[in-house]
Amino acid sequence: MDASLKKPRTIARRDADRAWDVVVIGAGPAGAVAAHEAARRGAEVLLVDRKSFPRRKVCGGCLNDAAVTALSDIGLSSWLDTLGAPRTQRLELATRGRRLALDLPGMGIAVSRERLDEMLVAAAAEQGASFLPETRALVEGIEKGYRRVRLEQGHEVVEVAARVVILATGLGSRLAAGEETLDTTVERRSRIGLGAAIESSEGDYPPGAIFMNVAHTGYVGVTRLEDGRINVAAALDVERTRREGADGAIGRILDEAGAAPIRDLSSADWQGTPLLTRRTRQLAAERLFVIGDAAGYVEPFTGEGMEWAIRSGLAVAEPAIETVGGWRPELERRWSRIHAHVVTGRQWKCRVLATLLRHPRMIDVSLRILSASPRISNGLVNWMVPRRVRP
Numbered sequence: 104m105d106a107s108l109k110k111p112r113t114i115a116r117r118d119a120d121r122a123w124d125v126v127v128i129g130a131g132p133a134g135a136v137a138a139h140e141a142a143r144r145g146a147e148v149l150l151v152d153r154k155s156f157p158r159r160k161v162c163g164g165c166l167n168d169a170a171v172t173a174l175s176d177i178g179l180s181s182w183l184d185t186l187g188a189p190r191t192q193r194l195e196l197a198t199r200g201r202r203l204a205l206d207l208p209g210m211g212i213a214v215s216r217e218r219l220d221e222m223l224v225a226a227a228a229e230q231g232a233s234f235l236p237e238t239r240a241l242v243e244g245i246e247k248g249y250r251r252v253r254l255e256q257g258h259e260v261v262e263v264a265a266r267v268v269i270l271a272t273g274l275g276s277r278l279a280a281g282e283e284t285l286d287t288t289v290e291r292r293s294r295i296g297l298g299a300a301i302e303s304s305e306g307d308y309p310p311g312a313i314f315m316n317v318a319h320t321g322y323v324g325v326t327r328l329e330d331g332r333i334n335v336a337a338a339l340d341v342e343r344t345r346r347e348g349a350d351g352a353i354g355r356i357l358d359e360a361g362a363a364p365i366r367d368l369s370s371a372d373w374q375g376t377p378l379l380t381r382r383t384r385q386l387a388a389e390r391l392f393v394i395g396d397a398a399g400y401v402e403p404f405t406g407e408g409m410e411w412a413i414r415s416g417l418a419v420a421e422p423a424i425e426t427v428g429g430w431r432p433e434l435e436r437r438w439s440r441i442h443a444h445v446v447t448g449r450q451w452k453c454r455v456l457a458t459l460l461r462h463p464r465m466i467d468v469s470l471r472i473l474s475a476s477p478r479i480s481n482g483l484v485n486w487m488v489p490r491r492v493r494p
Contacts, residue, residue: 123149124427126252126265127232128240131160131216132409133395134271135223136416137423140177141269142230144424149263150227151235151254157217161298161374163324164216164334165191165313165406168209170413177417182222188214188329189310191406198317199467200361211406213310213326215300215334219409242268242391248430250390267426269419271395271412275377287399289381294321294402296376297349298336300328307363308333313406316360319461323356325365335365338379338402349373386442387435390426394419398442401450414445 127138130152138150166174166188174183191211196203228234235254243251249264275287308314310327321339328334337353344352350368357364382399386392394415400408418441422434459465 121147122249122264122266123147124266125149125269125423126151126240126250126263126267127269127271128152128242128252129271129273129395129397130156130224130234130236131220131271131273131395131412132223133412133416134269135220135227136174136177136413137269137271137394137419138232139223139227139230140417140420141423142227142232143177144420146424146427148227148232149235149265150224150232151238151240153237153239155237156224157221159300159374160216160220161296161336161376162216162334163298163313163336163403163406163408164213164300164326164328165211165324165409166214166219167191167211167406167410168207170406170410171210171212173410173413173417179223179226182226183212186212186214186218186222186329188212188218189327191311191313191326193312195312195314196317197315197360197362199359199464201467201471202361204312207313213313213328213334215328215330215332218329242270245389266390267423267430268391269423270391270393270397271416273396274379274381274400287381287383287397289378293378293380294338295341295344296336296338296379297344297353297373298334299349299371299373300332300334301365301367301371302331303333303366308365314362316357316362318356318359320352321356323353323360323362325362333365335368335371341378349375385435385439387438389432389435390430392419392423392438394442399447399450401453402456403453407450407453411446411450414449415442418442418445 124146125141125148127134127148127150130150134150138148142148171183189212191213192207194205194207224234237256239255241253243253249266250268252263252265252268254261254263308325308327314325316323320343321337323335323337326334335353337356339352347355350371354364354368379400379402383393383397386398395412398415419438422438422441426434
């Protein structure tokens, strides 16, 4: 791990005395990959996050084959090796007491977001990006051809100039002052996300698999992480969760699906998300691009969420570098087209699956069919799980 991450950097007046080529706000996979790629191409990059690192996030903890391949393609395969993350070789579906195991193609891994995000930030720092954790950022207006960004760290406040800002601020975040066209709309029936990493013996959830447990009020994914904990991530009905609490709602889904119970749910340190499924009206403004979950989100299934984040972080690098050389209004439309091609156009599969997962009886029938036909089941897995990322 990069030594510079062990001692958090503080903002300084000198940050305001220079013009950054690129300021990236949000250091999850989308923002860290964008910072890595912009810095690798020679830009002076400032990466900002409001949390201290390492930090936890609600996440399924899965990188699918396409995401692993994408990171390897930009030279991060050795970094991934340092994580010691177990491969995810099969998907185990459970609903209404019926189970089906499907072999997963390619080279997916299960990894905690604490380790993954810290690794990606360290890789960006190695390319020359400056990292500023524990810092709130607000994108402001245009002044003399630069975006102004207000940075707050404790009582210290500075305003920096950026030739381009990349927003990777996650679900439900305020994007930019005065940019109402960047607001998001939430799907009416959207669920919320809940997650925790729980100390547990191997038992019923050994490494090497993604366990997906489905009931009519939501679904619960379980994976074994690199440090031996189990990662529990759920998409849940809002009202049921409000009535029963996180551990009650998740325990009921596991029971209804016929899955193995998880001990210590009541003592887990649960984290939540805003409503999941949403769409951002516009993905760019002058000298400003929106990527990652902030650009829109659909309930994921087997690691697609981080794949989409990585895809957008990779793809935004080229228009961002062009913006460093000078802004053209056409770049707004261009980023919308690129994002539609590499992310939005691929999310429809998860929309179909999210609809199907609301009807466990349909899942039950599907499992019966898949159990009887390995050829159909293999075809379904290959359809669900992409193999490579090509922006």
